[in-house]
Amino acid sequence: MSLVVQKYGGSSVADASALKRVARRVADTVKAGNDVVVTVSAMGDTTDELISLANAITAAPDAREMDILLTAGERISMALLAMAIHAEGVPAQAFTGPQAGVITTEHHGRARIIDVAPGRLEKAIAEGKVAIVAGFQGLHPETQDVTTLGRGGSDTTAVALAAALRADVCEIYTDVDGVFTADPRIVPQARKLAHITYEEMLDMAASGAKVLMPRCVEYARRYNVPIHVRSSFSGLEGTWVVSDTEEGDPMEDPIIAGVAHDRSEAKITVIGIPDVPGTAARLFEAVARADVNIDMIVQNVSATATGLTDISFTLPATRIDDAIAAISGDHDGIGYADLVTDSSIGKVSLIGAGMRSNAGVSAKFFAALRDAGVNIEMISTSDIRISVVTRADKVDEAVRAVHTAFDLDSTEGEAVVYGGTGR
Amino acid sequence: MSLVVQKYGGSSVADASALKRVARRVADTVKAGNDVVVTVSAMGDTTDELISLANAITAAPDAREMDILLTAGERISMALLAMAIHAEGVPAQAFTGPQAGVITTEHHGRARIIDVAPGRLEKAIAEGKVAIVAGFQGLHPETQDVTTLGRGGSDTTAVALAAALRADVCEIYTDVDGVFTADPRIVPQARKLAHITYEEMLDMAASGAKVLMPRCVEYARRYNVPIHVRSSFSGLEGTWVVSDTEEGDPMEDPIIAGVAHDRSEAKITVIGIPDVPGTAARLFEAVARADVNIDMIVQNVSATATGLTDISFTLPATRIDDAIAAISGDHDGIGYADLVTDSSIGKVSLIGAGMRSNAGVSAKFFAALRDAGVNIEMISTSDIRISVVTRADKVDEAVRAVHTAFDLDSTEGEAVVYGGTGR
Numbered sequence: 042m043s044l045v046v047q048k049y050g051g052s053s054v055a056d057a058s059a060l061k062r063v064a065r066r067v068a069d070t071v072k073a074g075n076d077v078v079v080t081v082s083a084m085g086d087t088t089d090e091l092i093s094l095a096n097a098i099t100a101a102p103d104a105r106e107m108d109i110l111l112t113a114g115e116r117i118s119m120a121l122l123a124m125a126i127h128a129e130g131v132p133a134q135a136f137t138g139p140q141a142g143v144i145t146t147e148h149h150g151r152a153r154i155i156d157v158a159p160g161r162l163e164k165a166i167a168e169g170k171v172a173i174v175a176g177f178q179g180l181h182p183e184t185q186d187v188t189t190l191g192r193g194g195s196d197t198t199a200v201a202l203a204a205a206l207r208a209d210v211c212e213i214y215t216d217v218d219g220v221f222t223a224d225p226r227i228v229p230q231a232r233k234l235a236h237i238t239y240e241e242m243l244d245m246a247a248s249g250a251k252v253l254m255p256r257c258v259e260y261a262r263r264y265n266v267p268i269h270v271r272s273s274f275s276g277l278e279g280t281w282v283v284s285d286t287e288e289g290d291p292m293e294d295p296i297i298a299g300v301a302h303d304r305s306e307a308k309i310t311v312i313g314i315p316d317v318p319g320t321a322a323r324l325f326e327a328v329a330r331a332d333v334n335i336d337m338i339v340q341n342v343s344a345t346a347t348g349l350t351d352i353s354f355t356l357p358a359t360r361i362d363d364a365i366a367a368i369s370g371d372h373d374g375i376g377y378a379d380l381v382t383d384s385s386i387g388k389v390s391l392i393g394a395g396m397r398s399n400a401g402v403s404a405k406f407f408a409a410l411r412d413a414g415v416n417i418e419m420i421s422t423s424d425i426r427i428s429v430v431t432r433a434d435k436v437d438e439a440v441r442a443v444h445t446a447f448d449l450d451s452t453e454g455e456a457v458v459y460g461g462t463g464r
Numbered sequence: 465m466s467l468v469v470q471k472y473g474g475s476s477v478a479d480a481s482a483l484k485r486v487a488r489r490v491a492d493t494v495k496a497g498n499d500v501v502v503t504v505s506a507m508g509d510t511t512d513e514l515i516s517l518a519n520a521i522t523a524a525p526d527a528r529e530m531d532i533l534l535t536a537g538e539r540i541s542m543a544l545l546a547m548a549i550h551a552e553g554v555p556a557q558a559f560t561g562p563q564a565g566v567i568t569t570e571h572h573g574r575a576r577i578i579d580v581a582p583g584r585l586e587k588a589i590a591e592g593k594v595a596i597v598a599g600f601q602g603l604h605p606e607t608q609d610v611t612t613l614g615r616g617g618s619d620t621t622a623v624a625l626a627a628a629l630r631a632d633v634c635e636i637y638t639d640v641d642g643v644f645t646a647d648p649r650i651v652p653q654a655r656k657l658a659h660i661t662y663e664e665m666l667d668m669a670a671s672g673a674k675v676l677m678p679r680c681v682e683y684a685r686r687y688n689v690p691i692h693v694r695s696s697f698s699g700l701e702g703t704w705v706v707s708d709t710e711e712g713d714p715m716e717d718p719i720i721a722g723v724a725h726d727r728s729e730a731k732i733t734v735i736g737i738p739d740v741p742g743t744a745a746r747l748f749e750a751v752a753r754a755d756v757n758i759d760m761i762v763q764n765v766s767a768t769a770t771g772l773t774d775i776s777f778t779l780p781a782t783r784i785d786d787a788i789a790a791i792s793g794d795h796d797g798i799g800y801a802d803l804v805t806d807s808s809i810g811k812v813s814l815i816g817a818g819m820r821s822n823a824g825v826s827a828k829f830f831a832a833l834r835d836a837g838v839n840i841e842m843i844s845t846s847d848i849r850i851s852v853v854t855r856a857d858k859v860d861e862a863v864r865a866v867h868t869a870f871d872l873d874s875t876e877g878e879a880v881v882y883g884g885t886g887r
Binding site for chain 2: 057060061091094095097098099101102103105106107109110112113114116117119120121123124125127128134135137140185
């Protein structure tokens with residue numbers, strides 16, 4: 042008998058018929074001889090509707106009360122799912138995050154899980170019940186207040202429960218069939234990956250693949266929880282996210298896992314800053330105080346005549362105003378001449394653990410971009426990833442060119458049923 | 465400085481602008497120098513919508529999961545109200561029933577409050593905050609599960625908190641101006657009562673006046689909590705519900721508090737049952753096993769020739785099928801000839817503590833009904849109430865006739881702003 046943790050997102054539980062379909066899948070998993078723990082998100086647009094209500098009350102809702110408000114969403118879906126599973130003749134019991142023993146930091150709206158005390162869940166499982174757990178939420182023990190985990194929180198809840206319960210697998214159900222070699226909306230020949238390593242998945246997620254959030258993959262890697270990403274609408278096998286040692290010989294693996302892209306970033310160039318020690322530190326300290334995450338950084342070769350240089354960096358486009366305000370606020374300290382922003386950029390990344398042991402990957406990547414007429418503005422690399430920044434309107438072409446160059450295009454003429462790797 | 469507990473019903477918090485109005489009233493009460501605890505119901509039709517969702521999933525939702533589902537409603541309204549009060553510049557903190565220390569029995573959907581441990585509320589008050597508490601819900605300590613209190617639960621929450629915190633007053637805000645001498649939709653000359661005793665209010669509520677539920681009044685009487693029923697839409701003084709000793713000399717009080725009516729009951733007549741000891745017990749034991757509450761009972765004078773008699777009783781019309789099934793199920797044991805049901809009845813009641821010391825009240829009541837041509841089918845009395853059952857279509861006429869006969873009609877030509885004592 043296996044212990045299976047299943048996670049269903051908002052689109053999988055959008056209405057009564059969707060909830061009933063999920064309940065049947067849970068019941069089938071139980072009838073196949075498994076113990077099942079289910080993590081569930083809020084139904085469809087519930088979270089957005091609750092946020093709208095809060096914004097109708099006040100422009101600056103308190104974080105503590107916002108978390109109380111938002112956790113009502115999973116409360117509704119978990120109760121309804123328990124009813125639907127009962128209606129399938131299978132015993133089930135619903136638990137809030139606090140009841141399930143999900144212990145978090147105190148940061149309302151973006152809390153991190155620090156421990157899981159799954160005593161009540163273990164008791165329910167021992168009694169032969171399906172345990173249903175509200176995703177996205179936990180308890181801060183000192184204040185005894187409910188917290189929410191922020192983006193990707195429900196996936197992380199599922200992985201954290203799987204780790205604490207030593208589950209055999211954490212199944213993440215979504216509206217796509219798995220992880221693809223590229224976004225099928227851009228590359229119709231993209232193939233579904235049978236498996237991918239945690240490291241590759243982390244780099245895919247950080248590079249724009251939206252099927253899983255980096256924090257969830259990071260948690261799974263730390264506790265070695267096998268993740269199975271699959272569709273709640275089809276019965277197909279999806280993509281397994283696992284450590285690179287457990288799925289056969291890594292040398293047998295393909296060199297490249299996939300091509301990811303991201304159009305959600307913007308670029309800031311700080312022009313004419315003194316090329317002396319400490320200037321870059323002062324610049325990025327200002328940005329860090331505004332709680333803005335930086336992605337790529339490029340510093341120009343200094344013009345020796347003037348002793349001045351330029352620094353460009355990329356960041357989420359939504360945070361550009363905050364970053365500009367932070368840098369402007371320390372204008373005298375940083376001592377720059379001008380700030381230039383650019384929101385029309387895109388990032389294309391090639392990810393594959395096989396890069397480590399295969400020479401020539403970078404050369405082939407840049408050649409493919411050159412042949413497609415794509416100009417490169419910034420470059421960043423890790424041991425299993427190469428990323429470039431280019432014009433936003435060149436991204437689709439770049440992704441297709443790289444996908445073809447690395448022989449990732451499907452030769453089997455498989456129909457790709459779902460429209461994207463992103464939600 | 466006074467401690468004021470305020471309760472706002474669903475119509476008072478139906479949308480964002482209603483919530484903001486409530487927040488201003490709370491802020492005004494704080495600025496007038498009071499400590500304030502607020503109990504809030506779910507917004508508008510939220511509870512009905514959640515019940516519909518559950519019914520779309522299954523015809524027989526589990527009571528435990530139903531309570532988890534329904535408590536999401538108050539969770540939303542309490543969080544939004546806290547935000548709205550903050551926006552008025554007043555510190556506030558929202559608490560679920562369990563967080564507020566509301567301890568209940570384990571009966572999901574109809575739990576009773578058995579204790580209130582208001583430590584967290586007292587701490588919030590001591591810190592100068594408005595404490596907002598979700599009405600209608602509590603915690604069963606052994607299962608650690610949330611429970612709901614059933615009909616009238618939010619009013620009862622408010623009174624229970626007022627008792628535990630030794631509040632100076634429990635203000636119940638509603639969509640009418642207070643308790644009236646009759647339903648103003650039927651009697652336009654009905655007057656708002658300045659005060660009414662717990663006992664009179666209990667009999668008014670039990671006789672069909674919907675402004676307060678009997679269980680809330682009963683709780684207030686037991687702990688001697690003064691209730692102030694008033695409108696959340698006007699600034700008017702409402703009706704005080706108090707013990708009869710604290711508002712001056714009871715002999716000065718008017719003899720009659722008001723005329724109540726109820727069209728929600730039905731009548732069952734059990735025909736031809738043996739007039740021997742134990743038959744009535746057997747009949748009503750069957751009804752009690754179906755958990756049906758009986759109101760009035762009349763047994764005919766026995767026809768000595770046959771040794772058989774008839775028994776009529778009234779009950780909520782919604783429970784008539786359950787009662788018939790229960791009685792039919794013990795047909796042989798009770799030994800009756802036939803069952804007759806009647807759903808076209810109405811009840812008219814005259815309530816007043818002054819009846820105790822004033823002769824002739826019954827005579828005047830029956831004379832008024834006779835002069836209005838209203839036929840009486842059943843009669844029931846207590847020391848402060850007379851009730852009669854009549855045809856449903858004669859109720860309005862009966863209420864008006866009695867109201868006039870006891871000089872309850874307003875002579876001041878006051879405009880009655882709101883449409884009824886019921887919701």
